Amino acid sequence: MGEVIVITSGKGGVGKTTTTANIGAGLSLEGKSIVVVDADIGLRNLDVVMGLENRIVYDLVDVVEGVCRLRQALIKDKRYNNLYLLPAAQTKDKNAVSPQQMQELTVELAKEFDYVIVDCPAGIEQGFKNAIAGASKAIVVTTPEVSAVRDADRIIGLLEANGLKNPQLIINRLRVDMVKRGDMMNIDDMIDILAIELIGVVPDDEHIVVSTNRGEPAVSNNESIAGQAYRNIVKRILGEDVPFMDLETDQGFITKLAKMFGFVKKR
Amino acid sequence: MSENAVVFKGTKEGLYILIKEDMDLDKIKHNLNDKIKPSKRFFEGAKIVNFKGKKLTKDEFEELKELVENDYGMSVLGDYTEDPDMLSDKEESKEYTQYEKLPYDNVVQDKVLMLRATVRSGQLIEFMGNIVIVGDVNPGAQIKATGSIVVMGTMRGVAHAGSNGDYGTYVAALNLLPAQIRIGDIISRSPDGLGVRASVPEMAVVKKGMIFVEPYLPNR
Ligand SMILES: Nc1ncnc2c1ncn2[C@@H]1O[C@H](COP(=O)(O)OP(=O)(O)OP(=O)(O)O)[C@@H](O)[C@H]1O
Ligand SMILES: [Mg+2]
Numbered sequence: 001m002g003e004v005i006v007i008t009s010g011k012g013g014v015g016k017t018t019t020t021a022n023i024g025a026g027l028s029l030e031g032k033s034i035v036v037v038d039a040d041i042g043l044r045n046l047d048v049v050m051g052l053e054n055r056i057v058y059d060l061v062d063v064v065e066g067v068c069r070l071r072q073a074l075i076k077d078k079r080y081n082n083l084y085l086l087p088a089a090q091t092k093d094k095n096a097v098s099p100q101q102m103q104e105l106t107v108e109l110a111k112e113f114d115y116v117i118v119d120c121p122a123g124i125e126q127g128f129k130n131a132i133a134g135a136s137k138a139i140v141v142t143t144p145e146v147s148a149v150r151d152a153d154r155i156i157g158l159l160e161a162n163g164l165k166n167p168q169l170i171i172n173r174l175r176v177d178m179v180k181r182g183d184m185m186n187i188d189d190m191i192d193i194l195a196i197e198l199i200g201v202v203p204d205d206e207h208i209v210v211s212t213n214r215g216e217p218a219v220s221n222n223e224s225i226a227g228q229a230y231r232n233i234v235k236r237i238l239g240e241d242v243p244f245m246d247l248e249t250d251q252g253f254i255t256k257l258a259k260m261f262g263f264v265k266k267r
Numbered sequence: 268m269s270e271n272a273v274v275f276k277g278t279k280e281g282l283y284i285l286i287k288e289d290m291d292l293d294k295i296k297h298n299l300n301d302k303i304k305p306s307k308r309f310f311e312g313a314k315i316v317n318f319k320g321k322k323l324t325k326d327e328f329e330e331l332k333e334l335v336e337n338d339y340g341m342s343v344l345g346d347y348t349e350d351p352d353m354l355s356d357k358e359e360s361k362e363y364t365q366y367e368k369l370p371y372d373n374v375v376q377d378k379v380l381m382l383r384a385t386v387r388s389g390q391l392i393e394f395m396g397n398i399v400i401v402g403d404v405n406p407g408a409q410i411k412a413t414g415s416i417v418v419m420g421t422m423r424g425v426a427h428a429g430s431n432g433d434y435g436t437y438v439a440a441l442n443l444l445p446a447q448i449r450i451g452d453i454i455s456r457s458p459d460g461l462g463v464r465a466s467v468p469e470m471a472v473v474k475k476g477m478i479f480v481e482p483y484l485p486n487r
Contacts, residue, residue, distance in 0.1 A: 157387030158389070
């Protein structure tokens with residue numbers, strides 16, 4: 001039985017879809033079999049980020065409504081082995097699927113794949129409830145902004161209330177220069193409030209924008225610092241103990257990251 | 268609080284209104300009004316399992332029931348009874364005798380809700396009695412108690428103590444940085460901007476009709 005992981009955030013635009021695509025591709029590079037599920041019905045874009053948009057025939061709602069079989073809706077990635085996409089429907093809305101149906105769907109997928117990664121829509125309504133329904137583990141993505149952290153906190157509470165204990169945290173789009181100037185929330189402050197385990201810090205990186213437009217996840221780009229961050233996250237998902245990377249040559253910041261690594265609060 | 272003719276009591280079955288034996292109907296009504304008025308919204312829609320304590324006549328029962336239902340928007344679920352077993356509050360009498368000889372005049376014997384968790388944005392912890400949180404209360408979370416609130420961690424949300432109008436209650440935290448503190452119907456908000464405060468344990472109390480925040484442990 002594979003593991004079902006939901007990637008969620010509360011606030012929109014913080015990097016859930018980017019994270020889903022990169023973790024999916026990264027796990028494939030590590031030899032795992034993966035299906036990424038776009039649960040953002042009505043606003044799909046995981047297919048675009050992965051460069052698979054032109055191959056969609058059937059989608060998640062078709063599967064749930066019995067229009068096609070599950071196998072028929074799965075799109076094989078063009079670059080990565082054993083990586084599949086189950087796309088969202090674009091012409092329906094979140095209410096086209098129920099949490100019960102999503103749960104049954106992910107159970108089916110988990111029989112065939114090592115990892116089922118669900119890309120959750122923003123918000124806390126039906127789409128969120130659907131996306132978390134079948135998950136056994138959650139990864140919360142936030143950016144270093146007060147409003148994003150506030151929403152992440154809200155989401156963590158809702159995940160815990162729905163039995164998804166101990167979610168893990170990814171801080172995305174960190175800008176070291178801004179943190180150093182004190183213009184951005186620092187990592188310690190975020191962990192202090194959210195009180196969950198950190199599994200990755202992804203710097204703000206223009207490679208992400210380029211790769212998103214090309215439909216090629218940054219995780220396989222050795223030049224990309226964000227790609228490196230995602231490779232580390234993948235290893236941590238696989239249970240490896242990877243030290244947090246030096247995002248800066250500044251000694252103070254390195255020691256801070258090292259400290260933070262040992263300092264993650266577990267409750 | 269002056270005379271406690273009535274007490275709201277939360278039990279496993281739900282909420283009871285406990286009435287002292289030797290109170291007449293007027294006093295009871297008066298006291299009910301005093302208790303409910305300051306936080307009418309809090310009580311609205313509350314379900315009362317029944318009245319307990321004083322043996323009421325059928326007429327008195329109906330009158331109180333009507334008052335509670337029509338004037339305060341609560342509903343009384345139970346029926347009239349004269350059964351002494353149903354009326355007696357054994358737990359309560361036991362509690363009172365146990366602490367009778369304590370040499371303090373400020374002992375609070377209300378129920379306490381203990382919660383060991385991080386209370387997160389969007390979560391509301393509401394309790395008839397005192398609340399102790401062993402953990403942090405994050406921005407966007409709200410803690411509301413008829414009694415006092417103690418946070419063994421950082422309080423960053425909204426704390427509302429004495430929500431029935433009791434100004435004798437307090438809010439204490441190891442690190443008190445709330446967005447807002449309310450005690451009874453008095454509201455005080457945190458100063459705008461990112462004020463850096465010494466992180467010593469602090470306590471908010473009402474003095475002269477205003478909320479004051481003061482350290483409650485010597486700052487060593
Ligand atoms: N680390 C990063 N560096 C630079 N740009 C980034 C980074 N992460 C995400 N972005 C950009 O931010 C935008 C939003 O990212 P993405 O679509 O992954 O967010 P989302 O959380 O899925 O949004 P939505 O809530 O709309 O589904 C995209 O344009 C993406 O390229
Ligand atoms: Mg998205």
